Amino acid sequence: MGLGRRLYRGEIDVDFVGRWRLWYSLSGLLLAVSLAGLLFNGLKLGVEFTGGSVFSFKAPTASIEQVRDAFKEEGVHQPIVQTAGERWRVTTETLSEGTMNQVQGAIAKDFSVAVDDVDIQSIGASWGGEVSTKALWGLGVFMLAIILYLSMAFEPKMALAAIVALFHDLVITAGVYAWTGFEVTPATLLGFLTILGYSLYDAVVVFDMIKEVTAKLGTTSKMTYSMAANNALNHTLIRSLNTSLVAILPVAAILFIGTTLLGAGTLKDLSLALFVGMIVGTYSSLCVATPLLVTLKEREPKYQAIARRLASTGGGKGGSKGSKSAAVAKG
Numbered sequence: 001m002g003l004g005r006r007l008y009r010g011e012i013d014v015d016f017v018g019r020w021r022l023w024y025s026l027s028g029l030l031l032a033v034s035l036a037g038l039l040f041n042g043l044k045l046g047v048e049f050t051g052g053s054v055f056s057f058k059a060p061t062a063s064i065e066q067v068r069d070a071f072k073e074e075g076v077h078q079p080i081v082q083t084a085g086e087r088w089r090v091t092t093e094t095l096s097e098g099t100m101n102q103v104q105g106a107i108a109k110d111f112s113v114a115v116d117d118v119d120i121q122s123i124g125a126s127w128g129g130e131v132s133t134k135a136l137w138g139l140g141v142f143m144l145a146i147i148l149y150l151s152m153a154f155e156p157k158m159a160l161a162a163i164v165a166l167f168h169d170l171v172i173t174a175g176v177y178a179w180t181g182f183e184v185t186p187a188t189l190l191g192f193l194t195i196l197g198y199s200l201y202d203a204v205v206v207f208d209m210i211k212e213v214t215a216k217l218g219t220t221s222k223m224t225y226s227m228a229a230n231n232a233l234n235h236t237l238i239r240s241l242n243t244s245l246v247a248i249l250p251v252a253a254i255l256f257i258g259t260t261l262l263g264a265g266t267l268k269d270l271s272l273a274l275f276v277g278m279i280v281g282t283y284s285s286l287c288v289a290t291p292l293l294v295t296l297k298e299r300e301p302k303y304q305a306i307a308r309r310l311a312s313t314g315g316g317k318g319g320s321k322g323s324k325s326a327a328v329a330k331g
Helices: 003-008 017-040 064-073 097-108 125-153 156-180 186-214 223-259 266-297 300-311 323-328
Strands: 052-058 080-082 087-092 119-123
Touching: 003 064, 017 156, 017 223, 017 266, 052 097, 064 080, 064 087, 087 223, 097 119, 125 156, 156 186, 156 266, 186 223, 186 266, 223 266, 223 300
Parallel strands: none
Antiparallel strands: 052 087, 052 119, 080 087
């Protein structure tokens, strides 16, 4: 019998809920490291947010050092050089029109290209601010929609657990950007909003099974809420892992191609957020959202009474074995 079928039938028990201290400690460590990165390193904002001048041109035989030195010779202080195939993209501080034309001519001469083939773009910081404002509005509307939907479809405590898991995913993903120095661009914001939906989907799948299993708990049940929730979590484990793996592999391929072959660009900006967010989202739906939900639910008098009764009779111990699953069905 396959591992997935044995796990679904309750013959293999992974005690996610019982190890809540481990998960909380691990998440606390990841959040602390992420917040430290955001505090000390900060996010490397792209030119769309800071404003500046962007030069784009084709020079197949040039090296990064040659391109950087060519710009510094024209008085550009800290050029950010990025490559995308045979094309180069150089971001500088905001330059005057005269200086941009001067640099354009020098670059055309140094790399033997026509002046018109050196594209120039001047970007104001106000555009990035407008994008950020819209992204924050989108995030706020998304969070409100989540709270309303989960509160109506499930219950407010599930909504709270899902929101905590989402913020957990966002902070850790942002921390990865802070420590790696990847630029935050509008594509990155799109990736952040996308992982919110992915994390929510994973949590809803788990919560739906928990709702179905725990609805059968009564005064004569032979399982506590935590045992029933852990049982439900094990039933959805293979589905969650398979879904995550199928989604992560192509994103990892895009990240690899965008980073190593095509250089900097929208693919890399978007795929890093998706890659990190999907991994963290899978972890949080299993090891953060569900244990937190159990912590909140087991404070309710109904489930406290079940736990006390089982404790007094020597029950309520162990994981989510198949016999316990049957007990829920009878409960």
